[in-house]
Amino acid sequence: MNRNDKQSKRTHLPLIIRTVLLLAGILLWEYFATNGRYNPIFTSHPSGIIKDSIVFVTSGQLYKHASITVLEVFGALFLGSLAGIALATFFGYFSFAGEIFTPIISGISCIPQLALAPIYVLWFGLGLQSKIFLAGLMVFFNVFSATYGAIKSMDKGILESANLLGASEFVTLRTVVLPSCMPWILSGLRGGVSAALIGAIIGEYIGSRGGLGWMITYSTSYFNISRVMSCILVLLVLGLALNKALDLLERRVLVWRTVTTLGTERLKK
């Protein structure tokens, strides 16, 4: 009981300080912009953003564009991680093929994918496919390298134990290998989430007919900075939500893990 009280106090304090600091920053921004201390045309200001956001939502524009971007991000995450896990597993079993191809894959992953984005738009057109391909590829590299590393460092004795207890290779993969690689797969996925957001938005900058990225370039060209900020607000919420979802997933999936904290335990009196 006692210890819990202390712990909750300690976790609440930073939260309070953080909220106060953020609110103060927003208020200062509003104050300086509305009192003509500088020209808000380049940065907009909080009340302007709120006003625009309401228009954005009620006009149905938000739904139209956000759904495009969300679809691209989820499509990329799903396809990219599926391909990453599948290929890493394949190379795990056929290590000869792995030896041949993994250097090529890591070579390709060194090319900044954003540099290739215009080509992908040429290949796949202005629709969803080009964005999903670009973002998916970025997710793939993240998840593949994390999963492949995890599989390579699996303890062989654990696989052999499963084998001796009657498990076929496929059953071992499903019940032993993938669950114990989960920590790495999830951290690959975490990198994948930000990669997917970047890929989708940049893809839309380069060539598209809709989406939050398209809305941002479009609004910027009309100096509608409030709208740009509204879009960024939506992206922020999307990114936070995805990360939160990963947190929850991690907590569910990784109950078996002991979490190491650096530094030794403090002795309490």
Next chain:
Amino acid sequence: MSFLEVLNVCKSFDDQAVLKNISLSIEKNEFTTLLGPSGCGKTTLLRSIAGLSSLDSGRVLLDGEDITYKNPRDRNIGMIFQSYCLFPTMTVFDNVAYGLRLQKIPPEQTREEVQGVLESMNLLDKAKSFPAHLSGGERQRVALARSLVMKPKILLLDEPFNAIDAKMRKSLQLTVKDIHKEYGMTSILVTHDQEEAMRMSDTIHLFNDGVIEQSGTPTDLYLDPKSKYVASFMGNYNVIDANSFSRVTHGRYQEGKTVVLRPEAIELEKLPFEEGSPGHTFVGAITSAVPQGSIVRFGVDTEGVVLNVDVLVDKATAFRVGEQVHLRILTDKILSFCFGTRFSILKRRVHD
């Protein structure tokens, strides 16, 4: 035919021969130990029996069936690895239930059997824990439970007590032995600990660099070693070369062979032995005394040769370091080997 037959098994890793034409047979319900120093191929043989590493040549027969090329999952052999190798993502219960679930045993029956084996391992209160939260001894018992619940034809144990403190080790050794009896199992233990092998085994196969040097009961190997190597591995034998022993006995020993003496086969007295008593008698000075449980091991220097002599504790209190003592070696306690014959079958008792 025996329950398990290993026939002429050879195995090399990149030109290094690790198993050199090994043959051994094991009876049902026998507790067998593969004993030998580090790197002599014990684990390799165990893995070959389990089917985890392939053989260059030779065959393995289990229960009358040739299993040389059978997939490990169809062999029904249990194995405890040196590092336990529990499934980290599963609870203790799920670890133990793993094999039964794969066999599509009904859940109700699985639960009963798992709980039964957990109870006999004293692990019921840990059923919901994950391996990362267990102590070494607990992990080891989970590994045992996971194999035992499958009722394997043979249980293979690869140095399972290594990472465990001395006291816990003794109690786990007893647990394993009890379970071996209770379940009517056939077990093969790998170890490099001579005392552990003596304590647990019905039969010991002593390894030396990829060959079996000697097989037999613990008493056989201890009292009747077939070579100097076995003698030096199986106890704290005194190994004395022919010249030195001749000097110690004032020239009465003339065999010209290396002499091997168990430390408890040398008698120690404060007073001289009677004239004309049997065996070799001589004097020496005590240089060291190391208590080892129920015995004290004295180092006694005679003619520049230091002999290890074991004396029961209650008798040992009479002796002090630095004292002059009288020693006697009965001739039928002397084992001697031709010099350099590691594979000598020419062991003979010496009578002068």
